[in-house]
Structures are given as C-alpha cells and as structure tokens.
Amino acid sequence: MAKVWIADKMSERAIEIFRARGVEVDYRPGLSDEEKLAIAGDYDGIAVRSSTTLKGALLDAAKRVKVIGRAGIGVDNIDVETCSRRGIVVMNTPFGNTITTAELAVAHIIAAARQIPQATASTRAGRWEKSRFMGMELTGKKAGVIGAGNIGAIVCDRLKGLHMGVYVYDPFISDERAAAMGVTKVATVAELAAMVDVLTIHVPLLPATRNLVDAQILASMKKGSIVVNCARGGIVNEDALYEACKSGHLRAAALDVFEHEPVREHPLFELENVSFTPHIGASTDEAQENVAVQIAEQMSQYLLAGAVSNAVNVPSLTEKEKRQLAPYLLLASRMGSFIGQTMRPGYSRLSLQFEGHAATVNRKPLVNAVLQGLLSRSMEEVNEVNAGMLARERGIELVETACEHSDNFSTLIRLQVEGDEGSRCVSGTLFDEKRPRLVSFDTCGIEVAPAGNLIFLQNEDRPGVIAAIGSILASADINIGDFRLGRREDVRNAVALIQVDSVPDEQVLAQLSELPNMLMVRFAELGEL
Known part of the structure; x- marks a missing residue:
C-alpha cells in the first residue's frame, strides 16, 4: 500500500480522501528537524504547505518518495530541480486558492484607497479624525495588473466590477485573450506603471520577475497612486517602495508578502500609508479545504494509477x-x-x-x-x-x-x-x-x-x-x-x-x-x- 506523510497542518478532508482511495496516511505536522529526518524515508509521498522545506538533507532522506504535493501554488519551499533529477513528481494546486488570493488583493486595494487600517487604528484609540482620512474613489480610475494568469484574471474581473479601467501586462496572453477578458494589453511594465492609478502584482517570483517593480518603475507612476503586492516578496523592491511611500509620491502601498518571511521588523512598518497582512492570501476556510482536497486527490491518482495533475516538473496526464x-x-x-x-x-x-x-x-x-x-x-x-x-x-x-x-x-x-x-x-x-x-x-x-x-x-x-x-x-x-x-x-x-x-x-x-x-x-x- 502506498504511504503518504502530511507534514504540515492541513484540512482533515485530505486524510479522509487518502484513506478512501486506499492510501495509507500519517498526519504528523509540526515535527522537529530531527524527527522529520528520522521518518522521511518511510513514505512514497509527502504533502506540505509552506512550513516544511523539502530541500537539502530532508529531501536526501526521502529515499522512497515518488511524489511531493504542495497544498497551494508556490513551490519555493521545494527543491524542484533536485526532485526532477531524482524523478520525483512535484505537484501544486494552482486553482484551489485563486479566488481567495484575488479577493485579498482587491480588499487591499479598497483598504488602501480609503485608508481603512489607519482609520481603524485612529478610531480605536478614541480619536474621531473624520477630516484626516480623505480617500480616493476607485470608479473611473485605471488599474494596472501585472500577470493575468489564474489569480490575475480574477482580479481583473473584480476590478471591472468596480467600474475601473483595467490594463494588463502579461507577455504570455494573446490579444484575443485580452479582448475576451475585457482588458487592455500593455507592452511593458514601465508603460503600464506610468498610466495607472493602482498597480497590483500577480506573477511568480522568478529571476526575470525579481525587483520587477523597482525604483525606476515606482518613480514613473503617477503621484498619489497605489501599489499592492499579494503575489511574492522580492518582486517589488522594498527599499524603493519605502522611499516612494515616505516621500509621499505614492498615496499608499499594501503588502501581503515580503522578501524575507516571517518578518518581525521592517522600515516599512514605520510608515502610516503602508498596510500589511502576514501572507494570508490563501487563508480562508474554503481555500484551505479546497487545496487539501485537491492535493490528496492528485497524489492518490498518481500513486495508484500514474495519473499526473498540476505537476510543475512533468506534463500533466489524466x-x-x-x-x-x-x-x-x-x-x-x-x-x-x-x-x-x-x-x-x-x-x-x-x-x-x-x-x-x-x-x-x-x-x-x-x-x-x-x-x-x-x-x-x-x-x-x-x-x-x-x-x-x-x-x-x-x-x-x-x-x-x-x-x-x-x-x-x-x-x-x-x-x-x-x-x-x-x-x-x-x-x-x-x-x-x-x-x-x-x-x-x-x-x-x-x-x-x-x-x-x-x-x-x-x-x-x-x-x-x-x-x-x-x-x-x-x-x-x-x-x-x-x-x-x-x-x-x-x-x-x-x-x-x-x-x-x-x-x-x-x-x-x-x-x-x-x-x-x-x-x-x-x-x-x-x-x-
């Protein structure tokens, strides 16, 4: 019988699905590094979220593993190249938390435009500073979306619902696809940044996207515009963002992700016009159940029938x-x-x-x-x-x-x-x-x-x-x-x-x-x- 280790906290529905499919499963999240090393070699599959890092010694210890499942999108915590060389299939769940992450980005846009976090803190402190929190109306404004994939496409749809004009930079979508989405395709990030009132990022962190939004891009944006990043830390240069927000060139910024996580201290924390969440893009009950169910089904199908779904290092095959x-x-x-x-x-x-x-x-x-x-x-x-x-x-x-x-x-x-x-x-x-x-x-x-x-x-x-x-x-x-x-x-x-x-x-x-x-x-x- 195939055997799977769920190494991070995950919905119990994953356990139910593995067992119903005939896969033996151990739910053992929160182990120490030594405990993980001791048991990694006992399993044909390992399911993780973002807490367990499958690299180096731990991946070496997983001698028997055939498939690794990431309940979520990003696989930064998995050494995909080494897995590929060893013949380990690495799967993710690109659709399980797309709506949740897109909704958080839109929430950040609205909160930044109306200064909701700052107004909440002021009101809770007993101050009634009605005149201080003058917001920006989004209707009729231009929104720029970097990346029109699974999440970005949903963000575009939601922003259109706010009656914003939506412009997209994504070299991988065709003009026909952009037209079908009801958005305007733009040739470069620089062109997009210079024309919009709100810029939101929805691309993975790759060598080509690291520091994609840098000091030059931020300086080219309209004075009083907003930047939101709910994708990956490192895509927006945080030092440049600090300067743009501190100087007042940007009205506001909102971040769900940072280049180095978890973060306890950061210069951006000093600025009142920047708001934050602790990487909670996928943190809803619905999304967590969705990704747990999907990864359990995908891993079971592979271990029992050889079917490959949503693999990042091998073609999918139902x-x-x-x-x-x-x-x-x-x-x-x-x-x-x-x-x-x-x-x-x-x-x-x-x-x-x-x-x-x-x-x-x-x-x-x-x-x-x-x-x-x-x-x-x-x-x-x-x-x-x-x-x-x-x-x-x-x-x-x-x-x-x-x-x-x-x-x-x-x-x-x-x-x-x-x-x-x-x-x-x-x-x-x-x-x-x-x-x-x-x-x-x-x-x-x-x-x-x-x-x-x-x-x-x-x-x-x-x-x-x-x-x-x-x-x-x-x-x-x-x-x-x-x-x-x-x-x-x-x-x-x-x-x-x-x-x-x-x-x-x-x-x-x-x-x-x-x-x-x-x-x-x-x-x-x-x-x-």
Missing part, C-alpha cells in the same frame, strides 16, 4: 489520457530503447516527427518516453520526470515536428538520433490503434514487433550472408523466432532484424561482426509486449 496514450507510450519508449541499445552514447541531436493521428495527441509524455528509453541504457535512474532535464544537461538538441498527414500510415512516429556514431533512424506505428510495430530502420522498410531479443544487422547486400548468420546462431544453440530483411537500394546495403529466443553472448556477436560483408552488429533487449 487517468483517461494515460489509458488512451498507453500504446503510444509503449511504442515511444521501445523506439528510444532500441536506438539506445543499437547506437553508442554521445548523442547530439534528436529529431521526433509525429504524423497522422500521433500529431493530434498529447505529445509531451511521448517525448519524455522516447528520452527515457534512449537514455536509460547508458544512465542510471532515468524516468519520465528527469529524462528531459538529463538530455538538456548533456547538450542534446531536441527537435519536434508534427503533421496531421501521413503518406503510408494513419499514425506514425519517426525518431532520428545523431551523435558520435553518425545517425540512426527508426519509425513506429500502431496496428488497430493498439499494437505497436516498428516499420522502418534507416530508410529500410521492415515491420517487426518491438519486443523480445533483437539482433540488428547491417551488411553489404551479397549472397551467403543469411546462411552464415544462421550457421553461427545454430552453432550457439540460439533459435530464431523471426527474421526480417530490408534493402537500402541507394547504397546496396541490407538490414536484418532477427528475433531470437535467447540472449546471444559477446562471442556470438563478435562472430557475426567478423563475417565478410558485415558492416554492423548490435543487440537489443526490448522485453515483452
């Missing part, structure tokens, strides 16, 4: 897609494995062409399956998660093309690998949409099931070669189950694929290599179908 793609995944893996065993490592370029029906399916898992099959014969611990990363680290160029037309087959995958040994090409198809077959090798048309023990030969097309091959195999008591031949008419070479009932040893392969007119001898073990 259980239905996995069933539909199963024949393709087997074909792709066997094609990669065949070349990985018949071509020496030192690969520089890999070309994948999908034709016919193969061009219409979810191809990313198929690419990973090819890479996994190719690299697994020369590297340890290669899987669908880390295959792409390992290929990139070794400088293997990947070229992928797709065409819904195919000349001879309803569906076809063509794989060509170039490297130190030259180039090798294999093509595969599905018979009856479910039976994988290899149908060409280095331009020779040969049809064979990608299974069993295969001896792969290239020779000059001369009489006597087949008889000599049969004699050597018979002398070694190796029975031939199938013998397929093909010709390369352009160079008068022949290709043979021989399925044998037992594995030939190195002496037999050497004898085959020493035959007159023999150009190449390789062997591949492809397993059962």
Whole structure:
C-alpha cells in the first residue's frame, strides 16, 4: 500500500480522501528537524504547505518518495530541480486558492484607497479624525495588473466590477485573450506603471520577475497612486517602495508578502500609508479545504494509477489520457530503447516527427518516453520526470515536428538520433490503434514487433550472408523466432532484424561482426509486449 506523510497542518478532508482511495496516511505536522529526518524515508509521498522545506538533507532522506504535493501554488519551499533529477513528481494546486488570493488583493486595494487600517487604528484609540482620512474613489480610475494568469484574471474581473479601467501586462496572453477578458494589453511594465492609478502584482517570483517593480518603475507612476503586492516578496523592491511611500509620491502601498518571511521588523512598518497582512492570501476556510482536497486527490491518482495533475516538473496526464496514450507510450519508449541499445552514447541531436493521428495527441509524455528509453541504457535512474532535464544537461538538441498527414500510415512516429556514431533512424506505428510495430530502420522498410531479443544487422547486400548468420546462431544453440530483411537500394546495403529466443553472448556477436560483408552488429533487449 502506498504511504503518504502530511507534514504540515492541513484540512482533515485530505486524510479522509487518502484513506478512501486506499492510501495509507500519517498526519504528523509540526515535527522537529530531527524527527522529520528520522521518518522521511518511510513514505512514497509527502504533502506540505509552506512550513516544511523539502530541500537539502530532508529531501536526501526521502529515499522512497515518488511524489511531493504542495497544498497551494508556490513551490519555493521545494527543491524542484533536485526532485526532477531524482524523478520525483512535484505537484501544486494552482486553482484551489485563486479566488481567495484575488479577493485579498482587491480588499487591499479598497483598504488602501480609503485608508481603512489607519482609520481603524485612529478610531480605536478614541480619536474621531473624520477630516484626516480623505480617500480616493476607485470608479473611473485605471488599474494596472501585472500577470493575468489564474489569480490575475480574477482580479481583473473584480476590478471591472468596480467600474475601473483595467490594463494588463502579461507577455504570455494573446490579444484575443485580452479582448475576451475585457482588458487592455500593455507592452511593458514601465508603460503600464506610468498610466495607472493602482498597480497590483500577480506573477511568480522568478529571476526575470525579481525587483520587477523597482525604483525606476515606482518613480514613473503617477503621484498619489497605489501599489499592492499579494503575489511574492522580492518582486517589488522594498527599499524603493519605502522611499516612494515616505516621500509621499505614492498615496499608499499594501503588502501581503515580503522578501524575507516571517518578518518581525521592517522600515516599512514605520510608515502610516503602508498596510500589511502576514501572507494570508490563501487563508480562508474554503481555500484551505479546497487545496487539501485537491492535493490528496492528485497524489492518490498518481500513486495508484500514474495519473499526473498540476505537476510543475512533468506534463500533466489524466487517468483517461494515460489509458488512451498507453500504446503510444509503449511504442515511444521501445523506439528510444532500441536506438539506445543499437547506437553508442554521445548523442547530439534528436529529431521526433509525429504524423497522422500521433500529431493530434498529447505529445509531451511521448517525448519524455522516447528520452527515457534512449537514455536509460547508458544512465542510471532515468524516468519520465528527469529524462528531459538529463538530455538538456548533456547538450542534446531536441527537435519536434508534427503533421496531421501521413503518406503510408494513419499514425506514425519517426525518431532520428545523431551523435558520435553518425545517425540512426527508426519509425513506429500502431496496428488497430493498439499494437505497436516498428516499420522502418534507416530508410529500410521492415515491420517487426518491438519486443523480445533483437539482433540488428547491417551488411553489404551479397549472397551467403543469411546462411552464415544462421550457421553461427545454430552453432550457439540460439533459435530464431523471426527474421526480417530490408534493402537500402541507394547504397546496396541490407538490414536484418532477427528475433531470437535467447540472449546471444559477446562471442556470438563478435562472430557475426567478423563475417565478410558485415558492416554492423548490435543487440537489443526490448522485453515483452
């Protein structure tokens, strides 16, 4: 039975779902570092929020783990690169707290515009300073939204409800998408900042977004404007924000996040026109239950059925897609494995062409399956998660093309690998949409099931070669189950694929290599179908 450790406080609904799905679960939040290290190796999956940091020694101790689930969006507390290299799927729940976080951003905008936190403190202190708290009406003003993803799109919708003009900077949305959202797309952050009365941020913290809103951007904003950050600390330069608020250039700022958390002291705390919350964007009962339920369902589906949802380091694949793609995944893996065993490592370029029906399916898992099959014969611990990363680290160029037309087959995958040994090409198809077959090798048309023990030969097309091959195999008591031949008419070479009932040893392969007119001898073990 798969076993999961819930390492942080989480809704009890997560426990119920794991158990209902048949997954053993231990709910053990709040452990010391030593206690975490002692138990991490006992689990197939670990579910966390933001308190537990899965990096360094703790991640190293989790020898058995296959999947890590983050009940929330950000995965800053997880070493995703190391997980990918080790083949651990890292999942998050990008939709569970989107509404909650968007609503907090809008609340901060309204509170900053009307100075609600400051007015609350003044009134509680017994002062009735009605004239002091002159606010800014939002209707008719311009709002700038950096990032129009899951959360940003909801913020745009809510701000439109306040009758604000909404402008967006997001290089990843099309003009058509912006038009459908009813917002105006702007080309740069600088252009957006200079035109709006309110600027709110909804992008992840990446090298490209760190200090995205810096002193220059803040200085370009209208005097009396507002900045809100409910995304990630470090996107708004806090020193620059302090100066802009202290000088009165900005009317107000509101932060739910800081570059270094938790924060106990900060220069911004001195300023009355800046308000704060302690990273509570996802802190509602509804959101916490949503993310707990989602991560438990996602992790269970992966551990029990191999289905991948909302993973940050591997293409998502539903259980239905996995069933539909199963024949393709087997074909792709066997094609990669065949070349990985018949071509020496030192690969520089890999070309994948999908034709016919193969061009219409979810191809990313198929690419990973090819890479996994190719690299697994020369590297340890290669899987669908880390295959792409390992290929990139070794400088293997990947070229992928797709065409819904195919000349001879309803569906076809063509794989060509170039490297130190030259180039090798294999093509595969599905018979009856479910039976994988290899149908060409280095331009020779040969049809064979990608299974069993295969001896792969290239020779000059001369009489006597087949008889000599049969004699050597018979002398070694190796029975031939199938013998397929093909010709390369352009160079008068022949290709043979021989399925044998037992594995030939190195002496037999050497004898085959020493035959007159023999150009190449390789062997591949492809397993059962």
